Amino acid sequence: MIERPRGTRDLLPEDMHTRNRFEETLRRTCTNFGYREILTPTFEHTKLFTEKSGPSIVEDLYAFKDKSGREIALRPEFTASVMRMYAQSLRERPKPLKLFYFGPNFRYERPQAGRYREFWQFGTELMGPDTPRADAENIALAYSCMRNSGLRDFQLKISHLGILETYLREKNVAGGDVRKIYHAIDRGNIEEIASGYGFMDELRMLLSADMEGMRDMVDDTRSMDHLQHVLNTLELYGINGECYTVDLSTVRGLDYYKGVVFEMEAESLGAEKQICGGGDYSLGDLFGVDISSKGFAIGFDRTLLALEKDSVSYHEWEPTCYLIPLGEGSMPFTYELLNTLRGKGIIADIELMERGVGKALAYADRMNFRYSVIIGEKEVEEGILTVKNMRSGEQMTMDKEELVAELEKHES
Ligand code: ATP
Ligand code: MG
DSSP states (O other), X not given: OOOOOTTOOOOOHHHXXXXXXXXXXXXXXXXXXXXXXXXXXXXEETHHHHTTSOHHHHTTOOEEEOTTOOEEEEOSOSHHHHHHHIIIIITTSOSXXXXXXXXXXXXXXXXXXXXXXXXXXXXXXXXXXXSHHHHHHHHHHHHHHHHHHTOOSOXXXXXXXXXXXXXXXXXXXXXHHHHHHHHHHHTTOTHHHHTTOTTHHHHHHHHTOOHHHHHHHOOOHHHHHHHHHHHHHHHHTTOOTTSEEEXXXXXXXXXXEEEEEEEEEOGGGTTSOEEEEEEEEOOGGGGTOOOOEEEEEXXXXXXXXXXXXXXXXXXXXXXXXXXXXXXXXXXXXXXXXHHHHHHTTOOEEEOOSOOOHHHHHHHHHHTTOSEEEEEOHHHHHHTOEEEXXXXXXXXXXXXXXXXXXXXXXXXX
16 A cells, blocks of 8 residues: 655545634634735745755755756745745835735654644735834734634743844854854754853853843843833733743744744643744845845644644534435436525535435434435425434424525524
């Protein structure tokens, strides 16, 4: 038997049911905030990612040469693609430009619970304004996405990369070494680089400091005031100090971030607990455009795992009506009824396996249909249908119009 490639999943009908509900929630939340959906190609020139995305992603690329020898990679994330799209097609649009996307990403990682080689991201970009209020809008949207999904047990951590950068500059740490320290912090393991620097204990203190502690340790009023302004604005969205922690150890793994960054975690997921990451970044120089952008990406699959742990379940699939025609003579009437119901957007299905009434009803029950209608030639002649409520077992008789009206009540 040919098996699935490592790190991939088959998504069953019930998985897709839940995923679609979650996706609808995220789409609706972004739409409410004035964002519009876009989609970029699944593969791009490898260079788009190798230039700026940072080692953690570049090492994981699914990259290959196509038949004409072009260096191609499956996208490991959307941000660089959205920036390319902006530079090519959207730069003349009025600002702010508010965009969201949803689709699969590919990373050649070591698969484990919550970490796959094909996984989905739902994300956003807010392009144009470089103000604290834009940072707040970005974070408020990410937070609303999570809340609206029903998730309760998660933590939001907010930071400002400028503070750490200023601190490291004061310690005479230069360019590449700053990145090295960021990556070690992101992996939660500053020990791996500690031996090279004399200020590691102090850095550790800074990483766990509150706002006041930071002000004492780092002379960077500009970043600190910016961050405070963002937090004050979040308050206006109803997101107060109880909803987040300020945490300088939130640095993000990608090399293009600057300014305000944030992450969300669901502790219930254990090691792979990060469910969303985002912030303020600059990628425009890759394409010769000067544009501020703030966004985030929700790990769609991981958040679903967190929702499951949080016992949030979306409604089960409940198709509305199962039609069981008996004999050739009842086919025209039954199909006409089927077409009417489907035409009204009612989930209706018809017995295709020509089973007897008992087996057909058992199927309708297993599939969770609300109603079954058995249609014999006598019913067709008299125009009176026997409708079975599959929940209560109750049988009712009604004509076609009454049936349609009854079923329409259940569609929303
Ligand atoms: P991690 O530190 O867990 O590797 P990351 O920093 O690489 O995450 P991002 O590139 O910021 O993740 O992507 C945003 C979100 O996408 C993450 O918060 C996570 O929920 C999800 N994600 C990242 N990689 C995977 C993966 N291999 N499988 C499933 N979800 C993933
Ligand atoms: Mg990663």
